[in-house]
């Protein structure tokens with residue numbers, strides 16, 4: 001299957017490219033993104049036929065349906081990485097917490113957050129393509145805390161790949177920082193930035209666009225790519241687990257075949273819920289996708305009004321930092337599906353030039369056929385964490401935003417799956433504040449130990465070991481010095 005461009009073609013780039021090409025250079029004409037030319041048609045009984053499949057078998061058959069240009073052996077090697085999750089046969093369990101509410105736990109991978117679900121296999125595939133083409137790549141990653149550890153973990157010691165990971169120094173949790181600065185791999189360059197996540201992201205975009213930087217890399221025969229979720233190589237792995245949600249409810253005898261369900265997704269860059277949108281369009285019986293936002297309510301505003309307006313808006317720092325966003329990249333792929341390339345270009349140009357766009361009534365209604373949205377806030381989040389801890393379920397602050405959608409957005413009495421995007425261990429100080437109903441500043445280590453005792457839950461070894469690990473990456477630099485720091489690393 002080939003990939004086409006969300007903003008149409010500029011006459012310079014190819015009109016259609018393969019999956020592997022879309023992975024290596026994810027930026028399309030006019031600053032657009034790549035999307036599959038059409039979604040694959042699955043056999044009529046696809047879901048029933050996979051009732052007893054392992055996650056890897058399900059994943060394999062969905063990837064096969066996309067006819068991606070990756071060798072079978074490489075696909076299997078990538079999917080084998082799910083063996084490193086807590087339970088290889090069920091890497092993302094779906095757990096009942098209310099009569100009609102189930103939590104799909106996406107955090108059972110090596111870095112304890114959603115990002116592993118896609119980045120683990122993606123890293124393997126990307127490295128295999130680079131090797132096959134005999135090309136070397138520098139992968140840039142900017143992180144607010146979860147993408148960085150997951151990208152470093154998947155790319156460490158991979159052939160033909162080097163990674164430069166930029167994180168805001170002082171802007172992540174202790175656990176997230178340690179996951180990055182202690183990660184061992186000769187091909188990894190981890191750089192703290194004196195600034196916030198926006199600064200890290202801006203630095204990444206500037207590097208991707210910098211000719212002098214690319215020329216410098218070229219001298220060493222290195223090409224440049226990025227590991228953020230504009231890359232369809234990540235999105236494709238985010239379609240699979242929405243099929244898994246449905247199959248798990250069938251297996252648990254909670255629904256009968258064909259019965260519709262709701263999905264609730266705590267959203268930022270819209271990659272997770274975009275996977276659900278594609279799953280719905282590939283035939284999974286999903287009534288609607290319910291989007292949860294935090295105080296940065298741009299997605300809620302867009303879905304409820306059709307207008308995306310960031311004029312005068314400032315990013316607010318919340319206790320669910322992975323959802324702190326103003327410009328959400330993957331909405332573009334939904335807009336393309338609904339409105340086509342010409343209109344997508346018009347709307348995205350408007351967003352870039354005037355910091356807003358407005359969809360018409362017809363377009364907005366189409367959007368609302370698929371999505372509903374609601375915003376939450378920190379105060380509500382800690383109450384929810386407390387409430388569910390009393391029922392013996394510990395959730396992180398991102399996951400807690402889903403409950404707001406569960407309480408307000410369901411129009412029908414249908415079974416609902418909400419997504420838990422991070423383990424409580426990644427945001428333990430907030431969780432402990434919720435449990436104790438206070439605002440004390442806790443170190444992660446103290447918070448982890450207290451919660452573990454209080455709630456009788458185990459801290460995974462990969463987290464507790466961090467506090468005894470050696471720090472291997474000490475660099476913290478000014479924004480102006482990032483480029484030279486990376487060049488220095490490349491040529492060393």
Ligand SMILES: *Cc1c(COP(=O)(O)O)cnc(C)c1O
Pocket residue numbers: 113114115146147229266267268269270271272273322323398421422
């Ligand atoms: C990345 C992330 C999200 C947001 O997912 P998107 O695909 O960007 O919408 C939510 N919660 C956590 C914990 C994350 O790491």
